[in-house]
Amino acid sequence: MNGDPLADTGAPRGYDLLVRHLKDRAVKMGEWALGMVHDGWKAFDQGDLQAAQTVLDRDTQLDRLDEDMEHAAIAFLVLRQPAAVDLRTAAALLKITTHLDRIGRLGFDMARITLPGPDSEIPELAEIRSLLQQMDEVVEPMVQQSLDALGEDRIELARELFRRDDVVDRMHREANRLIIEGLEKNPTLARRLAADLLVAHHFERIADNSCKVGEKTIYALTGQRRSEYLPRHPFRPYALETSLPPPRGGSGSRSSPRGSGAKAP
Amino acid sequence: MESVKLRADHLTAFYGGKPAIQDISLEFPDRKVTAIIGPSGCGKSTLIRCLNRLHETAPRTRVEGKVLLDDEDIYQLDPVRVRRRIGMVFQKPNPFVTMSIYDNVSAAMRFNGRHTREELDHAVVHSLQQSALWEEVKDRVDAPATSLSGGQQQRLCIARALAADPEVLLMDEPCSALDPIATAKIEELVGRLKTDYTVVIVTHNMQQAARVADYTAFLYLGKLIEFGPTEDLFERPKEKLTESYITGRFG
Numbered sequence: 001m002n003g004d005p006l007a008d009t010g011a012p013r014g015y016d017l018l019v020r021h022l023k024d025r026a027v028k029m030g031e032w033a034l035g036m037v038h039d040g041w042k043a044f045d046q047g048d049l050q051a052a053q054t055v056l057d058r059d060t061q062l063d064r065l066d067e068d069m070e071h072a073a074i075a076f077l078v079l080r081q082p083a084a085v086d087l088r089t090a091a092a093l094l095k096i097t098t099h100l101d102r103i104g105r106l107g108f109d110m111a112r113i114t115l116p117g118p119d120s121e122i123p124e125l126a127e128i129r130s131l132l133q134q135m136d137e138v139v140e141p142m143v144q145q146s147l148d149a150l151g152e153d154r155i156e157l158a159r160e161l162f163r164r165d166d167v168v169d170r171m172h173r174e175a176n177r178l179i180i181e182g183l184e185k186n187p188t189l190a191r192r193l194a195a196d197l198l199v200a201h202h203f204e205r206i207a208d209n210s211c212k213v214g215e216k217t218i219y220a221l222t223g224q225r226r227s228e229y230l231p232r233h234p235f236r237p238y239a240l241e242t243s244l245p246p247p248r249g250g251s252g253s254r255s256s257p258r259g260s261g262a263k264a265p
Numbered sequence: 266m267e268s269v270k271l272r273a274d275h276l277t278a279f280y281g282g283k284p285a286i287q288d289i290s291l292e293f294p295d296r297k298v299t300a301i302i303g304p305s306g307c308g309k310s311t312l313i314r315c316l317n318r319l320h321e322t323a324p325r326t327r328v329e330g331k332v333l334l335d336d337e338d339i340y341q342l343d344p345v346r347v348r349r350r351i352g353m354v355f356q357k358p359n360p361f362v363t364m365s366i367y368d369n370v371s372a373a374m375r376f377n378g379r380h381t382r383e384e385l386d387h388a389v390v391h392s393l394q395q396s397a398l399w400e401e402v403k404d405r406v407d408a409p410a411t412s413l414s415g416g417q418q419q420r421l422c423i424a425r426a427l428a429a430d431p432e433v434l435l436m437d438e439p440c441s442a443l444d445p446i447a448t449a450k451i452e453e454l455v456g457r458l459k460t461d462y463t464v465v466i467v468t469h470n471m472q473q474a475a476r477v478a479d480y481t482a483f484l485y486l487g488k489l490i491e492f493g494p495t496e497d498l499f500e501r502p503k504e505k506l507t508e509s510y511i512t513g514r515f516g
């Protein structure tokens with residue numbers, strides 16, 4: 001409409017540039033966190049303590065990026081007093097940086113629990129390691145996809161994450177099953193298997209945090225909250241829904257692994 | 266479901282032959298604060314002036330549609346009685362400059378014939394307390410109204426409006442001439458007034474609307490674009506025009 005002061009001319013506003021700048025910073029932080037996951041997993045998988053140390057040394061920068069991002073988002077809220085999509089973006093970014101920080105911290109933890117020597121040379125662990133490798137191959141691209149969704153305002157990429165998360169959840173359960181079987185068969189490998197259990201759990205958490213980044217991106221762009229487009233499915237205790245082997249000495253029913261009577265290695 | 270105190274029903278208001286607001290239907294919930302926002306010239310002040318029949322006092326003006334106060338069409342009632350029930354506070358503080366603080370507040374009562382000294386005293390104290398001015402003026406109620414600061418004068422005008430015992434209080438940009446401290450006092454006062462009154466406030470300041478209003482209406486080019494709970498309107502507006510306005514996306 002001619003002369004309409006609210007007509008969208010497509011010209012970038014100072015506001016738009018600020019919001020873009022905030023998103024770019026968040027993406028940069030996410031890339032840093034993703035690098036920690038990538039290298040943390042590699043160090044863990046190869047039992048390379050030197051490589052693990054380099055990941056641990058990157059934690060300070062992750063903290064700095066997190067603080068800078070929080071400061072920038074709060075300054076934007078206070079000084080610009082945004083509304084609607086700008087307000088949602090600033091609020092979402094405050095949450096997103098927390099999730100990105102967690103992703104980086106999980107990479108850090110993989111490096112922290114690295115044991116010397118590659119596990120792939122231990123035949124009993126080959127299957128578990130192969131599954132963890134597969135988890136990495138799904139999870140790292142998920143983190144990248146969540147960053148692409150955020151950086152490029154792509155809702156469909158964010159939505160796709162929820163489907164991929166289901167795949168990771170299934171792999172996580174399978175990893176738990178294999179690791180528990182391994183613990184029962186090879187108690188002498190308990191230390192390594194416990195580390196593998198943690199890594200499988202970390203991958204699952206990283207995938208969850210990527211989904212959270214996607215969820216907040218959708219909120220920022222549309223105002224929709226997760227409950228409005230993705231019905232929450234009921235959860236049950238793992239012991240009732242996984243194919244965990246029955247505990248040794250148990251009745252054969254699927255009881256919780258905790259208190260199953262399995263002997264500590 | 267909240268009860269509705271005041272309702273605009275297909276309201277159109279003209280200056281000469283030109284409509285300033287068009288076909289506005291809007292419900293003002295009882296004992297809530299409703300803000301009206303929109304760019305200059307969108308019809309905010311015209312709308313609020315229609316709500317107590319002030320619009321018709323200007324030359325060559327006309328109103329179509331209805332304004333219902335408790336389901337009674339105010340355009341079928343005596344306008345003086347309407348304005349007693351629906352008080353108004355204006356952009357600039359406008360105390361009666363020749364009168365004292367006391368006389369300003371009691372003016373409406375004296376005009377309406379209720380003038381025993383005891384009744385007047387009670388109403389003056391009560392109104393000044395309600396408008397959060399009593400503590401500041403209790404020792405000098407006989408001082409001229411002009412001796413007060415701008416913010417105090419505005420609260421005096423609110424006290425004067427409240428002394429007429431209205432049911433609805435209309436406020437047309439009541440803080441636009443005030444400094445931030447006086448503005449904060451008025452905003453706090455608005456929050457308290459809604460316990461007893463239905464408040465409609467026109468404001469240019471979107472942050473003010475966000476701070477004080479339970480509901481917000483967005484007007485644009487004389488039309489109601491969106492109305493809803495303030496939080497929803499500022500967080501997730503439904504209309505593209507609202508989004509453009511509140512995010513400052515101007516052409």
